[in-house]
Amino acid sequence: MSEKKVIPAGATWKEIPVAGIIPTAGTAQEFKTGDWRTRKPIHDEKKCINCLRCWIYCPDASIMVKDGKVIGIDYDHCKGCGICANVCPDKVKALTMIAQSEEE
Amino acid sequence: MKIRHSLTGNEAMAEAMRQINPDVVAAYPITPQTEIVQLFSNSVADGKVNTEFVTVESEHSAMSATIGASAAGARAMTATSANGLAYMWEVVYIAASMRLPIVMPVVNRALSGPINIHCDHSDTMGARDSGWIQIYSENSQEAYDNLIQAMRVAEHSEIQLPVMVCMDGFIISHGMEVIEMEDDDTVRKFIGEHKANYSLLDVKNPITMGPLDLQDFYFEHKKQQAEAMKNSAAVIRDVAKEWEKLTGRSYDMIEEYRMEDAEIAIVAIGSATGTAKVVIDGLREKGVKAGLVKIRVFRPFPKEEIAKALANTKAVAIMDRAESFADFGGPLFRDIRASLYDHDVRPKMVSYVYGLGGRDVMPEDIASVYADLERLVKGEQLPMLNHLGVRE
Ligand code: SF4
Ligand code: SF4
Numbered sequence: 001m002s003e004k005k006v007i008p009a010g011a012t013w014k015e016i017p018v019a020g021i022i023p024t025a026g027t028a029q030e031f032k033t034g035d036w037r038t039r040k041p042i043h044d045e046k047k048c049i050n051c052l053r054c055w056i057y058c059p060d061a062s063i064m065v066k067d068g069k070v071i072g073i074d075y076d077h078c079k080g081c082g083i084c085a086n087v088c089p090d091k092v093k094a095l096t097m098i099a100q101s102e103e104e
Numbered sequence: 105m106k107i108r109h110s111l112t113g114n115e116a117m118a119e120a121m122r123q124i125n126p127d128v129v130a131a132y133p134i135t136p137q138t139e140i141v142q143l144f145s146n147s148v149a150d151g152k153v154n155t156e157f158v159t160v161e162s163e164h165s166a167m168s169a170t171i172g173a174s175a176a177g178a179r180a181m182t183a184t185s186a187n188g189l190a191y192m193w194e195v196v197y198i199a200a201s202m203r204l205p206i207v208m209p210v211v212n213r214a215l216s217g218p219i220n221i222h223c224d225h226s227d228t229m230g231a232r233d234s235g236w237i238q239i240y241s242e243n244s245q246e247a248y249d250n251l252i253q254a255m256r257v258a259e260h261s262e263i264q265l266p267v268m269v270c271m272d273g274f275i276i277s278h279g280m281e282v283i284e285m286e287d288d289d290t291v292r293k294f295i296g297e298h299k300a301n302y303s304l305l306d307v308k309n310p311i312t313m314g315p316l317d318l319q320d321f322y323f324e325h326k327k328q329q330a331e332a333m334k335n336s337a338a339v340i341r342d343v344a345k346e347w348e349k350l351t352g353r354s355y356d357m358i359e360e361y362r363m364e365d366a367e368i369a370i371v372a373i374g375s376a377t378g379t380a381k382v383v384i385d386g387l388r389e390k391g392v393k394a395g396l397v398k399i400r401v402f403r404p405f406p407k408e409e410i411a412k413a414l415a416n417t418k419a420v421a422i423m424d425r426a427e428s429f430a431d432f433g434g435p436l437f438r439d440i441r442a443s444l445y446d447h448d449v450r451p452k453m454v455s456y457v458y459g460l461g462g463r464d465v466m467p468e469d470i471a472s473v474y475a476d477l478e479r480l481v482k483g484e485q486l487p488m489l490n491h492l493g494v495r496e
Contacts, residue, residue, distance in 0.1 A: 013324035013331070018264065019203040020325050021302055022312035 006030050028077070034062075037080035039097045043073055047094035054084035054095060070094075105287045106351075113276035116244040116283055117183070117209045117269075118143035120251040122153055123291040124207075127178035127298070130158035130169035134188035135221045136273040137211040141183055167192035167199060174204035175313050177303030179259070181206065185273060186213035186227040193231075199266045200235030201329065202314055205258035205298075206266040208236075209251060212374065212425075213273040214461045222462020223273040225373065229426040229435045231268065235329055237336055238403040240373045241271040245283040246400075249353055255295045256343045263336045264301060265329075272375040274462060286351060294350060337404050357406035359398040360413050362388060366395025368477035369414060369451075371440055372423040373399045376458070376465050383470040394474050399436065407443040414444065419452040419480040421473045423492070425459045433457070433489050452480050458492035469493050 005024060007016055017023050048070055055063040055070065062078035064071050073084075085095040111119065117140045121129070129148075131141035148157040156173075160166045166182045173180035184192065189210060199206050214220040215227045228238060239254055241247040247269065254267040271277060286294075302311055317325060337357060344355040361381050363369065370380050377398040387394040397413045399406070414420055422441075424434020432438060433455030444450045456473055459465045469492055480486050 007321075009320060011321075011324075013327040016321060016324055016328075018301075018325070018328050018332075019201060019313070020315050020317040020321065022315055023302065023309075025310035025312075027312075 032076040034074075034076050034078050037075075037078060038100050039080040039082060040075065040078065040100050041073055041080070041082070041084050041095045041097055043070060044094045044096070045070075047092055049089070049092055049094070051089065051092075053087045053089070057083050057087045059083065105290070107285045107287060108282055109285055110280050110282050111244055112139075112278050112280050113241075113244040113247050113271050114139035114211070114278065115143060116248040116285075117251055117271070118147070119285060120248045120291075121181060121209075122147040123286075123288050124179070124181070124252065124255055124295060125153045125292065126155055126181045128156045128158065128170065128173035128180040129182060130160050130166045130173065130180070131182045132160050132163050132166045132184075132188065134163070134185045136213055136277045137183050137185040137188070137209065139277070140209055140211070163188040163192040164195060167195040170206050170208075171195060171199050171202065171204055174199070174206050174300075175202065175303075176305045177298075177300035179255075179298040180204075181208060183209040183211070185211045186215050186221075189227045189231060190215055196231060196234050196236065198314070201325070203264040203329070203332070204266055205264055207251065207254045207258050208266065208268050209247070210268045210270045211273045211277045212270050220461040221273070223275050223375075223425070224460045224462065225270075225425040226427070226460075228268055228270050229424075229428075232403055232435060235265065235333070236403065237265055237267040237333070237340070237401070239267060239269050239340075239401050240399060241269065241276065242375060242377050242398060243276055244271075244279070244281045245353070246355075247271040247276060248283055248285065249347065249351070249355065250400075252291055252295060253340075253343045253347050253355070257336060257339050259298055260336075260339045261299075261301060263332050263339055265332050265336060270374070275375045284351070284353070290350065294347070333404050337401070337406070340401055355400060356409075357401045358409045358413060359400060361396040361398065363395040363397060363413050365393055366416075367393040367418045368474060368481060369395040369397060369417045369420045370423055370470065370473060371397045371399065371410070371414075371420060371436065373402065373436060374425065376423060376425065376470070379465060379467055380470050383467050383474065386467075387471070387474055392474065392478070402436070405439055405443070407439075410440055411443045411447055414440075414451055415447065415449065417451040419454075419477040421454050421456050421477055423456045423458055423473070425457075427457050427460060431489065454480065454486050455489045456492045457489070463493055465493065
């Protein structure tokens, strides 16, 4: 795989790949895109049965999992859509959505 | 080795495509282009090419599939006319902005209505700002030669722009002529292997193409496109020189016909230029210093060449086979007028819109334009915009 190269803001037309091509994969890791979230999921480790439904359904790969266990939420990328909380089994409900402002 | 063949323009284009042997062709039929892809699909069925031929449900899909194939790194082609080109409009721009080296024959036809299937340039003239290189052909021979050269121009690693190779519907597409073809090997060697700068199917080097591009970089990408278009002129000339070495047939951005000492001149595109040459020969015998500038490459616009060719003329008629409905002449007229703006000495210049919807342009029509130009030189006034051959 070619080396990841981040294009700095303010780069000139001569310095950027043509046609907006992003010539490497995984560049989204470099960008914190969670800052326009209005709601956020809170994970309750004690209730969680680690079924990993939330991990499967999260459209932004923001459920962090290690050794088959949910270890937290990547708030740098989570958009607050609430899908994870919705798919968490009714009898468990280990994810609750709160307003982003509540936390501040 | 040269092979002489009697071919229609469509057959010549289909033969060129067979020799190019593209990886993917996605196409939808439309008169008068249909025959090109129909004949090419014969070559596919007969195993003469290795092309994946995709029959699609519309021109929008034809261009979309061609774009997909090209983005995957394939040498991809399609062909169209008039309303077909109009139907693929939004993706025509995408092909250029994604810098995909797609080559597309366009058989020029009126963009209706009322419904008309015959030749004019209203289809491709509308696409002149889409970011595609545009090369026009006077006859079948040029259509063949232009299509092969276009492949090299489009795929040049510094250019990476799509190319429309245009020829006049029916007049050329369905008119039979003897043309010289090169053998398959010569053509394949000339165009070489296609090495895409990027490929979406290269799983070892995953990339993203066509991402969201907003205020911070979009403008820079447009600048790159403009720059590639600017640089393509030199590549078009180099490729033409190489083709000439191989075939003896020479090409440039424009062709000057008896312009050395011309006092009056016509500038035109496509099949009408052949008619004009005959008229010029007749006028020359009578001592009239008439000449012709034929536009082969319309995008990028050969502004310097045109200005130079017209510098010493007294009066020029710009012939457009498309009406712009601007009340300011056709697109070629306006571009040529603008090309001469910075020059101190400028000829008088009038616009002739002609041949719309396939209306024949006869030698007498062209002769009448030269007669008008002679009157203009003598100091008579002419309207700036004229519709040649329309019944008054
Ligand atoms: S709220 Fe949406 S984006 Fe955030 S972790 Fe849940 S599913 Fe993913
Ligand atoms: S869906 Fe609920 S229970 Fe299942 S892993 Fe996610 S948080 Fe835990």
